[in-house]
Amino acid sequence: MPDNKTEHERPTRRDYLIYGGGVVSSTLLAGCTSDSDSSTGTSDGTDSTPTDTPTATPTATPAGTEETETKTATPEDKGYSATISPVGTVDFESVPESVFTVFSQYTDMAVALGHGDAVNAMYVPKMAGTTMNHYYHHLTGVDFEWEGLYDPLNAGIPKEKLYSLDSDIHLVDPAWVSTQNNWSEDDAAEIAEQVAPWFGNFYSGTHDSPPEGYDDYEFYNLWELFDRVSQVFDKRDRYNALAQVHTDLVETIQNDLPPVEDRPTAVRVSIAADGESFYTYHLNKPGYWLADTRPLGAVDAFEAQNWDGLWGEVDFELMAETDPDVILHLWGITPARSMDEMRSTLQDHPVGRTLSAVKNDRVYAQGMRYQGPIMNLFQMEMTAKQLYPDRFGEWPMYSDGERYPDIPADEQLFNRQRVADIINGEN
Template identity: 60%
Template sequence: MREPSASRLTRRSLLKGTGAAGVGAFLAGCTGDGASDGTQTSETGGSGTTTETTAAESTATETGGGHSVSMSPVGTVVFDAVPEEVFTVFPQYADMAVALGHGDAVNSVYVPEMSGTTMNHYNHHLDGVSFDWKGLHDPLSNGFSKELLYKLGSDVHLTDPAWATTQSNWDRSDVEEIGSQIAPWFGNFYSGTHSPAPDGYGNYQYYDLWELFGKVAAVFRERERYEALAEVHSNLVSSIREKLPPKEERPSVVRVTLAQDGQSFYTYHLNKPGYWLADTRPLGANDAFADEDWQNLWGTVDYETMLKADPDVILHLWGITPRYSMADTRSKLENHSSGSQLTAVQNDRVYAAGMRYQGPIMNLFQIEMGAKQLYPDLFGEWPRYEDGDHYPEIPEDEWLFDRNEVADIVTGGGR
């Protein structure tokens, strides 16, 4: 683990900020956010303001030898250097750092073994790309603490200060202390679901995943990498959407996580706004629970409700992570008196899905994964996934995006 030296801990002149500055809960939905999910149905609806950021607008503004980047809710942050020590909580930001060629700068991520292993299930297919998660700190293992932030002495905290104020024993004064004494905050959490931000953040703006990635790329001065990867993503989504059948011919789908007791399901939407749905929304499937309003960011349903919905496909969130066994999940469903009656179970269409906390690399693979799971006749069969395996091998002529191109961009060979 890279421990900051005393000189690094006092190197705060390099970065100056201006402006406002339990595993089960994490896997069920999100840590520290019990806000209700939005009811918006449009891509950009929400209680805040959704930006329409282009690649050019995401570029850092030069400030006499340094650069500045603006993002809600942190305001404008001025950097005199590219960050070398980067604090993250949720893995989407770690994945962004890896995609920009700065994965070695990351010093923390939630449940490193789970997050890092999952990221590397995808990175395995990108020559020269990996995330070295061993030895990284878990920022939530003992609660979100200022002590850890002081210990790490990071150059930037890729974490939402509004979210930080919702953590135990935190308020805005603590956020301001960290921003002034250590390093600026630079994160946006509530764009994940377009749920309301905490009190005091009334002008909160929402970004989609790739807009947010563009902001982070500007922090690292990696505009070329960002634009190249954004083009891969745009082409991937366009190629899928142009082949989708009419809505009435698309499968009915649920995205769920089977509870540990095997008797109920955590349920999630597919097509609502927010970057948590950046892998399912482009696929346009019919959400079997589209009309459900669970008040929270996710709901809980029993087998009776699942049978009533009876989806064609079940996507099991977190299924490709080391925290869940798809073999056990399928076994529980098949051996349950009601679960065995589900159409998706009978047709062997219960699939391992990825993580909602996805960065750009994860997003590319998870879009491809979902396309093959939902529309095998259009995009090729999805290989059966075995517990602990990397993302499955897919014949090159059935790739929906070019792994070699992505690897070249990330490692610098394509720049």
């Protein structure tokens, strides 16, 4: 895209958002653009809650309160800041009221921090928004209005649209943006200067290499990334409270896992449109796209497969040769994929019907890889029940169009009301 600054010249927003770091420079349901993600896991590969040592210290909202007014900077109130790689530090004089997102993990973070109504864009709003509300249905007072949002997947990310939306913050990685069609580092820098800062980290998703010029790029796990986004909204109290729920959930699961030799083999797949092959994903590699499977320690039936990124494509013959105990159908709980059709395809296929997971009725609906903190809690619970029903309770059979199932209170792995209270500012 040509650099056309003169066409868009206007006062910058440095009275409102002060950009401190500087920009240093549809395969959605298969891999969703370039598969890059990162999570700094623990030594055993789990995606644990990080030690709370942020590089920027914003002013937090007191616990149990809700911000209802835009803060105005005064000599006594110098605002706050947030820091993320590769952007650097961004200084804020007030909380963003209009937020541009692409991947739904950032949208879910905004909802978790009480600012879902500020979001003006998200990839595939109907699919992602409906799926998010499948989970939010179980959280009193939490929902997400996705209708009417701009869709950067179908409509693209033209620079002119970002001027038109006039967002207060772009929760997007400028390194990733610079690799998109008709974008360059100069274009990303222009938007940061003339519209609003970028604030995102894409290549932590799968630990792929960022573009040239980003030698100091840092990788974060999902909850470290959420910590940094919470600084943007000056809501680190909510991050801390939700991070504790996550820590407790991981401990609940990992303290009751069977020995490795007794764990099932599993694959995470989505079936190709022709019904003759599968897009397949690793379970335990680094990256926040795997924040809901890695902590569960199942045996990855395709661990020996080396793909360019976290996903590849296999046919029925290789699936039969591997013959996993459990098939996790990614996107199965979303409107974009049909579990009924998936099961019919497997049952009707001469090789598919011989798979152990099919014969034993262990083909399960999964959620989305682009998960934020709320989604992560539900998807981790979901997967724990699908992999280890003897330990964590049976996963209810899921049919197309249903919400996340009702789980009996004594079989829930985290407290829904506690999560809702945190999101609603009642923690």
